[in-house]
Amino acid sequence: MKLISSVAALAVAIATLPALADHHEAMEKPSFSVSQSTMISAMVKAINHETRVVTLDMGDGESLTLTASQEARNLGQVEVGDIVHAEYVESFTAQVMANDGMEAGAGEIAAMARTEEGAMPGMMAADTRIVTATVEEINIEANTFKLKGPDGMVEEYAARNPENLKRAAVGDLVVMTFTSGIAVTVEEGSRDQ
Secondary structure, three states: OOOOOHHHHHHHHHHHHHHHHHHHHHHOOOEEEEEEEEEEEEEEEEEEOOOOEEEEEOOOOOEEEEEOOOOOOOHHHOOOOOEEEEEEEEEEEEEEEOOOOOOOEEEEEEEEEEOOOOOOOEEEEEEEEEEEEEEEEEEOOOOEEEEEOOOOOEEEEEOOOHHHHHOOOOOOEEEEEEEEEEEEEEEOOOOOO
16 A cells, blocks of 8 residues: 655645535535345255255255356355355435535446355355435425436425424435445355265
């Protein structure tokens, strides 16, 4: 990792002071974030390397049989008794910010990685979708607000926290980020079963 000289760091800090003030002002706007994750571990009960059919013992008397895709690299390394770990994560964030003339829009990015040849199988995949909408109307008495999405449709919503309506304004931009990800790893278990 390269170290930045003190002079360069000071120049960057000075250059970002107005942005930091804007960021503090934006923090006064409402925001919301929630996430959840699920983790499971299962033991390989049976595997057919030719057909790529794997049966997992879920540990609660239940079994799960699936066919590994060709994307599942290094399946030949897996044997009965190995342990499969999987974690699935979902998150949602919504942030209201002052709008500097931007229009509603949407975008998505996805990424995937897997273990190198010869290693035990493993993979990670993530998908993030960002949608922006414009605040079209705020009705404090009815505790509702309307958002205009990227498709031009206007929809009405009830506010979870009525105080947030007072901290937002018509014309503000609402940035919503939806992220989901999964990670799967396989480790050697007791293979003498």
